[in-house]
Every structure is written in C-alpha cells, then in structure tokens.
Amino acid sequence: MHDILTSCEHCAHRFEVPRAAAGSLQNCPSCGKATRVPGESDPAWVPFQLIVAALCVAAGVVASLGSGPVAGFAVGGGLLAAALLLRAAL
Numbered sequence: 001m002h003d004i005l006t007s008c009e010h011c012a013h014r015f016e017v018p019r020a021a022a023g024s025l026q027n028c029p030s031c032g033k034a035t036r037v038p039g040e041s042d043p044a045w046v047p048f049q050l051i052v053a054a055l056c057v058a059a060g061v062v063a064s065l066g067s068g069p070v071a072g073f074a075v076g077g078g079l080l081a082a083a084l085l086l087r088a089a090l
Contacts, residue, residue, distance in 0.1 A: 003018055004019055006035070006038065008030060008031060008035045015029050019039070022038070022039020023036075023039045024037055025037070
C-alpha cells in the first residue's frame, strides 16, 4: 500500500505515514507534536464519500437515459475514477 503524505498542524512539516494510519493521530518527526492524519477512517471524509457516490450514480443514470447503458457506465466510472484520484491526492 502507498503511504499518505501529510502536513503537521503545528509546524507545517510534510511527512509520510502508512495508509493504515489514516484518521489517526501521529507524532510529527520534526516538532514531535501529535497531528491528525486525514483519511478514510476520519469522520470528516464520510460526507465527501456520500456526495461522490451520489454524483456517480446520478451521472450514470442521466447518461444511460440519453445514450444507452454503456455510456452511462462510462460516465459514472469516469466520475468514480476522478473521485478516487482526488481522494488519493488529499
């Protein structure tokens, strides 16, 4: 699995933590203070995940009504891929 690149809330030092640390508190290697690592287990991510899922479903339904089911899956899959890339970048 890939690591998460995060920044310390106190000194702004950027450092990597294992993906398993998502949503937890980790000590900054520079200042030693605890900082929250963003990620999937963080409660702040839940609304984001729900919005992305709803948008993917809606886009797939709209596209399938106009151009057939294959186009609907292509649009929905494209939005899902974009959302996953955005989530990985954050």
